Amino acid sequence: MFGTYFRVGFYGSHFGDLDEQEFVYKEPSITKLAEISHRLEEFYSTRFGDDVVEIIKDSNPVDRNKLDPNKAYLQITYVEPYFDTYELKERITYFDKNYNLRTFMYCTPFTLDGRAHGDLHEQYKRKTILTTSHAFPYIKTRINVIHKEEIILVPIEVAIEDMQKKTQELAFATNQDPADSKMLQMVLQGCVGTTVNQGPLEVAQVFLSDIPDDPKLYRHHNKLRLCFKDFTKRCEDALKKNKALIGPDQREYQRELERNYNKLKEALSPLINRKIPQLYRSLPAQSAQTNSGSRSSFRRVEC
Structure with missing residues (x-):
């Protein structure tokens, strides 16, 4: 207080x-x-x-x-x-x-x-x-x-914050001691539910479907992609935890959550596994400079 x-x-x-x-x-x-x-x-x-x-x-x-x-x-x-x-x-x-x-x-x-x-x-x-x-x-x-x-x-930074918050909520609900199955299911439903408006899938489709035109957004694009990788892993952990907590009367609900998760993961896969080629173009040149012992400076690439 x-x-x-x-x-x-x-x-x-x-x-x-x-x-x-x-x-x-x-x-x-x-x-x-x-x-x-x-x-x-x-x-x-x-x-x-x-x-x-x-x-x-x-x-x-x-x-x-x-x-x-x-x-x-x-x-x-x-x-x-x-x-x-x-x-x-x-x-x-x-x-x-x-x-x-x-x-x-x-x-x-x-x-x-x-x-x-x-x-x-x-x-x-x-x-x-x-x-x-x-x-x-x-x-x-x-x-x-x-x-x-x-x-x-900017909008993509807002999306990054939202996804980080969802991931933190999942982690907290999964690791809560003592475990709270109702809280865990509520958070899971909000993350993998098929009827969630402006949910994770829509966020990914809006911001990760295309590589941004502005190079200044490359770092944010990559960060959001990594946020989704962490998010899907947390969803998987939460589903396993929920499966261990529920009784026989909720088995069908668990299967429905797993089906929704698999659909979400399948839809997200091509979006979060594609890297931005522009972030890696100068890597060979950097390696060559490093191997030759050159002291000349080179541009740092953030990935």
């Missing part, structure tokens, strides 16, 4: 010095977004008037030109503690991941035409990383944001 965190932005002259300031609020861990929104809206409505305070419903960047100067706006977004890869090596326990927190992140899906959600090939994601002036837990329950960084993920 360490806490739940929300980013709160203040916009409007009614707030005085708080105008355009952002804070991270620490709330009890069972607090929902609707609860803190209602509480803050009610608090500032008693100060400024019922018709003055307005909640901005999305987490997109705020355009001051579109705001009514006579109103006070609050933008409230759920955020999660953010850790770099090197930090996760040290923050192992649940306590470690909830203590000395200064960096938080929230994600905003968007498309180039202004919609929040679109087809797989047009779905972008904006990651916003916030740094506070002090670390939680702190004597105050809100701390001001002193630095903001935005990272834009």
